[in-house]
Structure formats: structure tokens, C-alpha cells
Amino acid sequence: MFVISCDGxxxxxxxxxxxxxxFPVLSDDDRAAxxxxxxxxxxxxxxxxTFFFGPEGKLRAIDKNVHVKSHGADVVAQLRDLDxxxxxx
Numbered sequence: 212m213f214v215i216s217c218d219g220x221x222x223x224x225x226x227x228x229x230x231x232x233x234f235p236v237l238s239d240d241d242r243a244a245x246x247x248x249x250x251x252x253x254x255x256x257x258x259x260x261t262f263f264f265g266p267e268g269k270l271r272a273i274d275k276n277v278h279v280k281s282h283g284a285d286v287v288a289q290l291r292d293l294d295x296x297x298x299x300x
Contacts, residue, residue, distance in 0.1 A: 215239050217257050261286060263293060 213234050216223045220238040227236040237244075245251035250258040259277040264270055271293050274285065290297060 213237055215244050217242055217245055217251075261289075263289060263295075265293075265295075 214227075214232070214236045215238075216226065216236050217239050218226070219240045223236040223238040227234075239245055242251050242257070245257040248260070248262065250260050252258060258275075259279075261274040261277055261282075262270060263272040263274075272289060274289060278285065287297070
């Protein structure tokens, strides 16, 4: 799992560290990925979407209704619906 942010590299690294994420926050400061995935906005902020890719690299689902407060639980539910193997705590 990884996150892509349109912030610069240093800010993305700090964000990941501050939240104690067990995965990297990748920097897309030139907005190339945001443009390719259709989430770039003209005024400088990207839309919050979650893209679910299978191990084969195929796009399986897109969550276009990200709710910050419930996003973690929403992602786990979607992964279960897609039959992704989940690690036990």
C-alpha cells in the first residue's frame, strides 16, 4: 500500500513520519500521476480518491467518496469485498 500526495518530497516524508504510517507517502509534486488518474484540479488541489490495484497490477476499484474520518475502515471493507488477503493484527 502507498499514498501519493501532490506535496513536495520533504512534506510527504514528514506527513508519513508524523502519522507513523507503515508505508511511504510518494511525492507527485509535478502532478503527473494526478493528471494521469484524472484527479488533478486547476486550482492546485487534487481530488481525494482511493485506487485499488490487484497484485497483477489491474485496477479493481475506485473510491471517489473518501471520508477522512472513516477512510481506514472504508479501505479495509473494500479490500475484504475485493477478496484481498489481509494481515492479522
